[in-house]
Amino acid sequence: MDTFALMLGWAGIYGPTALGAIGSIMGCARAGQAACGAMLDVESGYGRFIALSALPSSQIIYGIVVMFALNRDVTTESAPGLFAVGILCGLALMASAAFQGKCCASAIVATKTKPEVFGLSAAPAAIVEGFAVFAFVFALVIAGGIPSTGT
């Protein structure tokens, strides 16, 4: 039972990075595919497409920071907290990156047709990013309350 609890603790520590990475992969892939498609249709403004398609990569960075904040000796006392905070934060990061990719793909299509809406079309992606930041910041705050024996 202790081993299982410890495994969950380790999953909680690595969860934000792994789940954040999965989300960033999905988001960047979707937006990147849209960017490639848009490049087939227009003769300029490629840089904007690439910039938009890279937006969902921030979630993996948040995940890495949360992982470092959670990193401590895994004991039966700390494992439940590590698991809960790490996995829930990771899921939030994954969802935000995946859906941000959709927002970015739509922004790329909009920008391709009307370059003047570049800033506005990125607003939905920025709002989604905001939710990821909430999950990230409060994971750091909550992490302070998890027992950290041996550190």
Added chain:
Amino acid sequence: MDYYTLIASLPALPPHFGVERTPVSRPRLRQLLKQLTEEDADTIHQLTRFFSWDRQLLDQSEDDIARRYDELMQNHQTMIRQIVSLRINVRTIVAALRCRRDDLAPPTAVGELVEPIRRNWNHPTFGLSHRYPWIETFSDHMLAGETARADRTLFEYTWQTWSRMAAQYTFSFEAVPLYVARWEIVDRWTSRDMDAGKERFEQLTHEALGEYAELQF
């Protein structure tokens, strides 16, 4: 399959079909659609062939059209069935209105409206005005011999229907047939002026080249 690259590569359609030229030529559209899988491409090919049936009446029998209709109505994509159903319904109504104008019998085509039209043959809108509010306007224009206005009424209705449906889909397969269906409307509308365009081109050629425009090789 993901449709992000394909959808993003399709030039945006205009807000209204009444433009001077299509946003993308037919060969270029065909080239872009090569990104589809074989199965999806086959579905789109069937759909475009079906769309062009009323331009090639002399080449096709009613059995051919019925066979294509049946093939498409067996497609597992609901959107394809909806597009085909709407298209055949519109064509059935138009054919019925023309038959009635010319004192002919009701059309014996395919589709769900053949029977309701036959039952309500003497009703001005075949009892279908609640579902197809354009029938009365179209009929008025057709009887007045205003072909362009009648066509425009049809295109307006179809365009709005496709656009409303397209708003529900962004990067899925459904967006592709809806794009093709709306592109087809723009193409049909713009090609109405093809002869006028050809005449204008020849006129400009004469103005620019003078007697050299008449050179034969």
